[in-house]
Amino acid sequence: MRIGELAERTGVSTRSLRYYEQHGLLSARRSPNGYRDYSEDDVRLVSEIRALLSVGFTLEDTRPFVDCLRRGHSTGGSCSESVEVYERKLNEIDAEIRALLARRAEVAAQLSRSCPGCFVRG
Template identity: 90%
Template sequence: MRIGELAERTGVSPRSLRYYEQHGLLSARRAANGYRHYSEEDVRLVSEIRALLSVGFTLEDTRPFLDCLRRGHSSGGACAESVEVYERKLKEIDEEIRALLARRAEVAAQLAQSCPGCFVRG
């Protein structure tokens, strides 16, 4: 399939697909006329990239998941390298949550000091 069809099937712009290719996440074959040609596997890879990006993973984070799919696993998260990325991302999220809770507590304390009768939710 050509880039337009892959874009349509995955909901990703052709520009993004070329960007993924530039970063080595996709590798289009070239037809005799120079057009990019993609396979059904590429639909799966782009869907995996899109799903991971949507929950906060970086483009670089997606590599182990894509490699896992290319090795024939039914899930990009089935390989040890992918699990490591999941675990690292969870630690990052936990750190972000702790930082946000600390900031919230500080803002609530400032509100309580500035407005003793004000109600602080949460």
């Protein structure tokens, strides 16, 4: 399939697909007329990349998942390298949550000092 069809089927712009290709996450074959040619496997790769990006993974984070799919696994998260990325991302999210809770507590304390009796939710 050509790049436009892959873009339509995956909900990703052609520009993004070219970007993924530049970073080695996609590898288009070329038809005799020079057009990029993608397979059904590429639909799965792009869908995996898109799903990971949508929950905060970086493009580089997606590489182990893509490699896992390319090695024939049914899911990109079933390889040990992908599990390591999941674990690292969860640790990052937990750290962000702790930082947000600390910021929230500080803002609530400032409100309480500035406005005794004001209701602080949460």
